[in-house]
Amino acid sequence: MAAKKKDKKPASRIAADNRKARHLFHIEDTFEAGIALQGTEVKSLRTGEANIRESYAEEKGGQLWLVNAHIPEFSHGNRFNHEPRRPRKLLMHKREIDRLGGAVQRGGMTLVPLQIYFNDRGRAKVLIGLAKGKKLHDKREDEKQRDWDRQKARLLKDHG
Numbered sequence: 001m002a003a004k005k006k007d008k009k010p011a012s013r014i015a016a017d018n019r020k021a022r023h024l025f026h027i028e029d030t031f032e033a034g035i036a037l038q039g040t041e042v043k044s045l046r047t048g049e050a051n052i053r054e055s056y057a058e059e060k061g062g063q064l065w066l067v068n069a070h071i072p073e074f075s076h077g078n079r080f081n082h083e084p085r086r087p088r089k090l091l092m093h094k095r096e097i098d099r100l101g102g103a104v105q106r107g108g109m110t111l112v113p114l115q116i117y118f119n120d121r122g123r124a125k126v127l128i129g130l131a132k133g134k135k136l137h138d139k140r141e142d143e144k145q146r147d148w149d150r151q152k153a154r155l156l157k158d159h160g
Contacts, residue, residue: 015124016050016069016116023139025112025131031100033126034091035066035116038082040074045124047075050116057090057111057128059101064090066113066126090126103130 021027037045044050055069066088073081092100103109115127134142 012117012119012125014115014117015045015048016052018052018055018112018114020053021112021114021129021131023134023142025110025129025133026138027112027114027129027131028109029130030114031092031096031128031130033064033128035124035126036089036091037071037124040080041071041082041088042124043076044071044074044082045116046118052113052116055113057113057126059097059104059111062094062097064092064097064100064111066090069113069116090128100128100130108132 049072051070055066057064057066059065068085069088070084071082072084100111104111110131110133112129112131113126114129117125117127119125
């Protein structure tokens, strides 16, 4: 018997999404990082009510931290419930952290969390984007390009 090929990985479950980040920033590169969470934070993330819209990542003392991410308190938590906006440690290799820290210091880049999701093993991960802020005229250009793509798709669909 031949060995079965493993199909595509199952879709990961997204707990929080930062949809506005791609509008406000040019995303140069993306990285996956683990996140150190408390038990009630994991349970709260699974409900899908987290908000990373105003959060960012920063390097302090050779470690990466996710700052200002809001993970609400778990509804059935007790006195050991977590603080909703506490800084959370991101888990990456030392070499990657140094590389990201250098890019932020040298190039005026920002570390923006794009998604918090659970991978196929059930571990919480953060997708971090190395980003550069967009100017107003860049946002207008993106909008014009999006409108033109939509119009082009309509024309091709109609005249096909």
